[in-house]
Amino acid sequence: MNELIQLSPEVAAAREQGRPVVALESTIIAHGMPWPQNLEMARQVEDIIRIEGAVPATIAVMDGRIRVGLADAELQQLAQAPDALKLSRRDLPYAVATGRLGATTVAATMICAHLAGIEVFVTGGIGGVHRGGAESFDISADLQELARTPVAVVCAGAKSILDLPLTLEYLETHGVPVLSIGQDNFAAFFTPDSGLKADFRMDDAAEQARFIRAKWALGLDGGVVVSNPVPAAAAMPREEIDAITAQALAEADAQGIAGKAITPFLLGRIKALTGGRSLATNIALVKHNAVAGARLARALQG
Numbered sequence: 647m648n649e650l651i652q653l654s655p656e657v658a659a660a661r662e663q664g665r666p667v668v669a670l671e672s673t674i675i676a677h678g679m680p681w682p683q684n685l686e687m688a689r690q691v692e693d694i695i696r697i698e699g700a701v702p703a704t705i706a707v708m709d710g711r712i713r714v715g716l717a718d719a720e721l722q723q724l725a726q727a728p729d730a731l732k733l734s735r736r737d738l739p740y741a742v743a744t745g746r747l748g749a750t751t752v753a754a755t756m757i758c759a760h761l762a763g764i765e766v767f768v769t770g771g772i773g774g775v776h777r778g779g780a781e782s783f784d785i786s787a788d789l790q791e792l793a794r795t796p797v798a799v800v801c802a803g804a805k806s807i808l809d810l811p812l813t814l815e816y817l818e819t820h821g822v823p824v825l826s827i828g829q830d831n832f833a834a835f836f837t838p839d840s841g842l843k844a845d846f847r848m849d850d851a852a853e854q855a856r857f858i859r860a861k862w863a864l865g866l867d868g869g870v871v872v873s874n875p876v877p878a879a880a881a882m883p884r885e886e887i888d889a890i891t892a893q894a895l896a897e898a899d900a901q902g903i904a905g906k907a908i909t910p911f912l913l914g915r916i917k918a919l920t921g922g923r924s925l926a927t928n929i930a931l932v933k934h935n936a937v938a939g940a941r942l943a944r945a946l947q948g
């Protein structure tokens with residue numbers, strides 16, 4: 647294995663015994679949710695994956711190395727670090743070279759998972775084409791990564807702050823299949839239904855695993871999106887989240903927020919404007935994805 651990668655003892659043992667491992671990102675901890683809910687979420691998601699019979703591997707950059715699997719004290723450090731970097735593909739070498747603490751986005755987590763031989767990764771929502779992306783060129787590096795790196799990403803769709811039709815167009819152009827669990831349509835993060843069709847509905851983990859194996863056996867590089875809608879009981883009302891998203895986007899525009907700061911800004915504003923209810927939804931959907939991801943990792947192993 648690459649000498650810049652360091653597996654935790656739990657992940658190393660799982661790899662040796664051929665047990666299923668599920669990667670987890672850390673940007674959602676350091677930049678996506680506030681303290682202390684971020685730490686509680688990270689711990690609970692890891693526990694759910696263990697209960698479902700797989701081994702969690704939260705990924706971050708610490709002391710110049712890519713860490714795959716974190717100890718509880720390290721999760722805590724990340725959850726409280728005010729100055730953790732947000733690392734996408736372009737930023738990974740900077741954190742490794744300087745020794746700075748870095749949290750990995752979907753794109754960077756996929757890269758690290760693949761380097762560590764992990765095939766399944768659980769997150770909340772993937773990045774995508776931002777609204778106005780045709781003008782601003784703000785297209786998350788997550789999409790390019792899905793096009794090139796062979797990791798299955800279990801998510802609750804892409805956030806409604808994005809342009810979801812353009813996000814799906816981009817994925818199609820780059821040959822990234824979108825599988826959907828439990829419904830025909832692509833999920834919309836805070837709400838179950840984006841109103842847009844996913845490519846293939848596959849409720850069953852064994853079916854998803856066969857699809858993924860077939861893709862890679864054909865030499866088709868790149869990832870797979872597994873869209874897992876937020877449970878209805880935990881979802882936000884659609885009209886409310888749409889109105890609040892519009893307001894948060896207008897504020898971001900007025901304040902000139904751009905680049906990698908925009909996703910954390912919008913998530914923070916949406917949380918404030920919903921009185922914290924969006925955060926409860928966000929946590930619920932990540933936990934729900936952890937179950938689906940662990941089952942998929944087991945199916946891929948079996």
Ligand code: PSU
Pocket residue numbers: 671673674675677678679734750751752753770771772773774785786787788805905906907909913928
């Ligand atoms: N979805 C969430 N919370 C997050 C993110 C996505 O629910 O914090 C993060 C992920 O790490 C994703 C990143 O990869 O936002 C996308 O950022 P950008 O749009 O700058 O590429």
Ligand code: MN
Pocket residue numbers: 784785786787905906
């Ligand atoms: Mn961006």
